[in-house]
Amino acid sequence: MKLLPDDLNKIVTLTLAHYNRHAEDFREGTRNHDVSQNIDALLRHIEGDPPFRILDFGCGPGRDLKEFARRGHIAVGVEGAERFAAMAREDTGCEVWQQDFLQLDLPNSSFDGIFANASLFHVPSQELPRVLGQLHAALKAGGVLFSSNPRGTNEECWSSGRYGAYYDLDGWRQRMTAAGFVELEHYFRPAGLPRPAQPWLASVWRRS
Numbered sequence: 001m002k003l004l005p006d007d008l009n010k011i012v013t014l015t016l017a018h019y020n021r022h023a024e025d026f027r028e029g030t031r032n033h034d035v036s037q038n039i040d041a042l043l044r045h046i047e048g049d050p051p052f053r054i055l056d057f058g059c060g061p062g063r064d065l066k067e068f069a070r071r072g073h074i075a076v077g078v079e080g081a082e083r084f085a086a087m088a089r090e091d092t093g094c095e096v097w098q099q100d101f102l103q104l105d106l107p108n109s110s111f112d113g114i115f116a117n118a119s120l121f122h123v124p125s126q127e128l129p130r131v132l133g134q135l136h137a138a139l140k141a142g143g144v145l146f147s148s149n150p151r152g153t154n155e156e157c158w159s160s161g162r163y164g165a166y167y168d169l170d171g172w173r174q175r176m177t178a179a180g181f182v183e184l185e186h187y188f189r190p191a192g193l194p195r196p197a198q199p200w201l202a203s204v205w206r207r208s
Helices: 005-021 023-030 036-045 063-070 082-092 128-138 169-178
Strands: 053-057 074-079 095-098 111-117 139-150 155-159 162-166 181-189 200-207
Touching (some): 005 162, 023 082, 036 063, 036 200, 063 074, 111 128, 169 181, 169 200
């Protein structure tokens, strides 16, 4: 069923309100999550010499933004939730743009890599081609996009006050390739567990 503008506005408003309302608890609850596997997966596929210009798409309170900067890269965050954006600026000293995912204003051909860790699944499926097109355009030629999303069977729904779309590997591949990306690798997280206990699908893509 096609989502109307009022539906999309509700999705954005309520999802961001949830994160603003729970910002402090979210920061404390995720502060020590180890996503070095994901950061490394993005960086090893970027061609050329560092430092790289990295866009942390949905940077939240800034945990991973801070790590990219610590590693010597030029890290910029984009975040829809006002409280997260403020936290990220204060904690990292990095530039953070407050933009919701359905109203992006990104510079063209500006980033060597885009890190979309637990963020793109919040984009409704009907809007995903447009958003992926904007991310594709924001990458430099040959740039790399990393994504990590909770797995599903290509359904979308509300869950705990947030809207999400949950793809299987084939469904995600179809959407990424249609947007002009070439797959470099994929894996499931957390590492070392049986597949049913790995709810996250991570994948790395190059702008073709």
